[in-house]
Amino acid sequence: QKEVEQDPGPLSVPEGAIVSLNCTYSNSAFQYFMWYRQYSRKGPELLMYTYSSGNKEDGRFTAQVDKSSKYISLFIRDSQPSDSATYLCAMRKQGGSEKLVFGKGTKLTVNP
Amino acid sequence: ETGVTQTPRHLVMGMTNKKSLKCEQHLGHNAMYWYKQSAKKPLELMFVYSLEERVENNSVPSRFSPECPNSSHLFLHLHTLQPEDSALYLCASSQGPSNTEAFFGQGTRLTVV
Numbered sequence: 772q773k774e775v776e777q778d779p780g781p782l783s784v785p786e787g788a789i790v791s792l793n794c795t796y797s798n799s800a801f802q803y804f805m806w807y808r809q810y811s812r813k814g815p816e817l818l819m820y821t822y823s824s825g826n827k828e829d830g831r832f833t834a835q836v837d838k839s840s841k842y843i844s845l846f847i848r849d850s851q852p853s854d855s856a857t858y859l860c861a862m863r864k865q866g867g868s869e870k871l872v873f874g875k876g877t878k879l880t881v882n883p
Numbered sequence: 884e885t886g887v888t889q890t891p892r893h894l895v896m897g898m899t900n901k902k903s904l905k906c907e908q909h910l911g912h913n914a915m916y917w918y919k920q921s922a923k924k925p926l927e928l929m930f931v932y933s934l935e936e937r938v939e940n941n942s943v944p945s946r947f948s949p950e951c952p953n954s955s956h957l958f959l960h961l962h963t964l965q966p967e968d969s970a971l972y973l974c975a976s977s978q979g980p981s982n983t984e985a986f987f988g989q990g991t992r993l994t995v996v
Binding site: 775777779807812813814815816817820859861870871872873874875876 | 887889923924925926928931939973975984985986987988989990
C-alpha cells in the first residue's frame with residue numbers, strides 16, 4: 772500500500788461549485804498535513820497546512836484532517852476559473868529530519 | 884523575481900552530454916532540496932542540503948550529482964542520463980530541513996534524447 776493515495780482526476784466543475792479534494796494515508800505517524808497548488812508550468816506553492824487533527828480555514832479554502840480515518844480533505848468554496856490547477860497533498864512525521872511525502876496530485880479545472 | 888529561481892527553464896540533452904541545473908534562493912533559508920516530478924507520479928525527493936551539508940540522498944543514481952557551494956545556491960550536475968530521466972526538476976528551500984513550508988522554484992523541464 773502506498774503511503775499517500777490521491778486520485779489524480781482530472782476533476783472538472785462549473786464555476787461557483789464546491790470542490791472537495793482528498794487524500795488517504797497509511798502511516799499513523801504523520802502529524803503535519805499540507806496542500807500545495809501547482810499551476811501549469813509552475814512549481815508548487817503551499818496553500819495550507821495543518822498540524823494533527825482538525826480544521827483550518829483561509830478564505831474560500833478549508834483543510835480538514837481526520838487522523839482516525841487517515842483522511843485529509845481540501846474544500847474550495849465558490850470555485851473560480853483561477854483555481855484551475857493541480858492540487859498536491861503532502862504530509863510528514865514529527866521530527867527534525869523527516870521528509871515530506873507527496874500524493875500524485877489531482878488536476879482540477881473550473882469551467883466559467 | 885520569485886523567491887526561488889531555477890535556470891534553465893527548459894533543457895534538451897543527449898545521453899552523452901553533461902549539463903547543470905542551477906537554483907538560487909533569495910529568502911535567507913538554510914535548507915535546499917532537489918525534487919523530481921514525473922507524469923502521474925508523486926514528487927520524489929532527491930537530495931536535501933542543510934547549511935550546505937548534504938543531509939539526505941534518496942538512493943539517486945550517480946549520474947545526478949548535487950553541489951551546494953553556499954546556502955543560497957544549489958546545482959544539479961547531470962551526465963550520461965537516460966530517457967527515463969526526462970522530467971520536471973524542482974528546487975525548493977525552507978527555513979530548516981524540518982520546516983513545513985517549502986518554497987519551490989518553477990522547475991527545469993528536462994528532456995533526454
